[in-house]
Amino acid sequence: MSKVLILGANGKIAKLAETQLLSDTQHQLTLFLRNAKRLNVNDVSREQVVEGDATDQDALEKAMAGQDVVYANLGNQDIEKQAKTVVAAMKATGLKRLIWISTLGIYDEVPGKYGQFNHQMLDGGYLETYTAAAKVIEASGLDYTIVRPAWLSNKDIVSYETTEKGEPFKGTEVSRKSIADLVVKLINDPSMAVGHSLGVNQPNTDGDKPSWY
Numbered sequence: 001m002s003k004v005l006i007l008g009a010n011g012k013i014a015k016l017a018e019t020q021l022l023s024d025t026q027h028q029l030t031l032f033l034r035n036a037k038r039l040n041v042n043d044v045s046r047e048q049v050v051e052g053d054a055t056d057q058d059a060l061e062k063a064m065a066g067q068d069v070v071y072a073n074l075g076n077q078d079i080e081k082q083a084k085t086v087v088a089a090m091k092a093t094g095l096k097r098l099i100w101i102s103t104l105g106i107y108d109e110v111p112g113k114y115g116q117f118n119h120q121m122l123d124g125g126y127l128e129t130y131t132a133a134a135k136v137i138e139a140s141g142l143d144y145t146i147v148r149p150a151w152l153s154n155k156d157i158v159s160y161e162t163t164e165k166g167e168p169f170k171g172t173e174v175s176r177k178s179i180a181d182l183v184v185k186l187i188n189d190p191s192m193a194v195g196h197s198l199g200v201n202q203p204n205t206d207g208d209k210p211s212w213y
Contacts, residue, residue, distance in 0.1 A: 001026045004187055005063055007054050007086065008073035009033045012154075013101065016180035017071070017187075022046065025188065032063050054082040060089035069187050071099040077125065083133035087140040097194075098137065098144045099186050101179070104199060106131040106148065110169040113208040134197070145186055146197035150174040151210040163199035171201025173210040178202065 004021065006014050009031035021027050022043050029047045031039055036051035052059030054074050064070065070090060074082045083100070090098060104110055105118045105127050119127070137144050146165075151173045160178040163170055182200060186192050205211070 001028065002068040002187065002190075003028045003030070003066060004069045004071060005030045005032060005067040006071050006073065007032045007060075008075070009049075010035075010038050011073040011075075013152075013176045013179050013183070014071070014073040016177055017073075017183045018042070018047075020180055020184045021187065024184065027187065030063055030067065032060075054078075055085050057085050057089050057092070060085060061093050064089055064093040064095050067093075067095060069097045069099065069190065070095060071183060071187065073101050075101070075130075077129060079129050080132040080136060083136040087136060087142065090140075090142055096143045097190050098140075098142045099183055100134075100137050100144055100146050101183075102134050102146050102148050102197075103127070103130045104148045104150055104169050106134050107165060107197075109163075109165075109167070109199065114172055114206075115169075117209045117213075138197070143190070143194045145193045145195075147179065147182060147186075148197060148199045149179050150199075150201040150205070152176050152179070153210070153212070157202070159202050160200050161203050163201075165197040165199075167199070169199045169201065171203065171205040172207050173205050174200050174202045 010033045032050045036049045041047045050063045110118045155175040157175050158181045
């Protein structure tokens with residue numbers, strides 16, 4: 001059993017991971033988010049909610065006390081600042097294992113027309129900030145895994161494959177449920193994919209853009 005701190009616990013992927021962790025594991029969960037009223041606790045014996053901002057190092061350090069794994073499901077214009085603060089808080093508290101959700105395209109690794117589509121949709125403040133945040137994580141010295149999902153769907157399916165940093169990205173889409181499943185696997189096996197940056201896609205979804213465009 002591990003103690004897991006989920007940052008950005010009200011996110012869609014985070015909620016799916018929380019559900020799977022409660023049903024498939026015995027881990028203790030700390031759910032960290034800016035507005036605690038937005039979240040309902042599903043199991044009071046295994047979960048606690050902490051209200052705080054991921055750019056507040058003191059709040060993060062308090063939440064990290066006694067934890068084993070940090071799963072960061074963060075994302076907005078402050079993502080680089082969040083990355084720097086999470087890294088600083090983990091170093092201050094001696095925590096090493098970090099699972100960091102990012103996005104595809106941060107290494108310009110998406111080929112062809114889909115890569116062009118991705119740039120058109122994400123350039124101008126989004127892709128650049130996620131790229132900067134990933135650089136912070138990679139330079140942190142922590143036992144990190146970066147997860148780079150394809151465009152996300154709400155399909156009720158768990159089907160995915162991964163690519164490594166330096167390899168062309170595959171596919172155009174992946175379900176949030178698939179990303180949650182990968183996160184749970186990473187939490188369950190702390191040695192899995194340490195120091196790796198994983199592109200994640202649903203097999204056989206190659207194309208110029210996701211199916212809903």
